Amino acid sequence: MNDTKQFTEDLAILEQLNLDYNHADQASDAKRFSEFLAEDFIVQTPGVTRNRDEYLEYIAKPRPFKDLALREVKIRILGDVALIHGRAAYTMIADGVEQEALYTDVYQKREGAWVCVSACAIAPGA
Numbered sequence: 001m002n003d004t005k006q007f008t009e010d011l012a013i014l015e016q017l018n019l020d021y022n023h024a025d026q027a028s029d030a031k032r033f034s035e036f037l038a039e040d041f042i043v044q045t046p047g048v049t050r051n052r053d054e055y056l057e058y059i060a061k062p063r064p065f066k067d068l069a070l071r072e073v074k075i076r077i078l079g080d081v082a083l084i085h086g087r088a089a090y091t092m093i094a095d096g097v098e099q100e101a102l103y104t105d106v107y108q109k110r111e112g113a114w115v116c117v118s119a120c121a122i123a124p125g126a
Helices: 003-027 030-035 054-060
Strands: 037-045 048-051 065-078 081-092 098-110 113-122
Touching: 003 030, 003 065, 003 081, 003 098, 003 113, 030 037, 030 054, 030 113, 048 054, 048 113
Parallel strands: 037 113
Antiparallel strands: 037 048, 065 081, 081 098, 098 113
């Protein structure tokens, strides 16, 4: 397979994974997360670092926000690693305040499949 075709396929897969990640976050869908988070996944949010199991437990709880919408996404494929830089907006359920978050997710191609190995979010209230 030529590099351009592989790049295009990888980009499409990563775009979908980014959408799935954000949708699963809003929907508290720990099952969907479990399908693409690496076993050694680590996530950092303000003041907290969680491993895969801790994150799945956290995500299964009702989310404190609604109307999560992606505003910007930039995907950089660097060999078998990809960085997804994004900006998202959401509304806090408790007080109706609109917030924005910045995030960087790191994916690695392992055994032919892209898995999320790391995530970091600068997300007030989330």
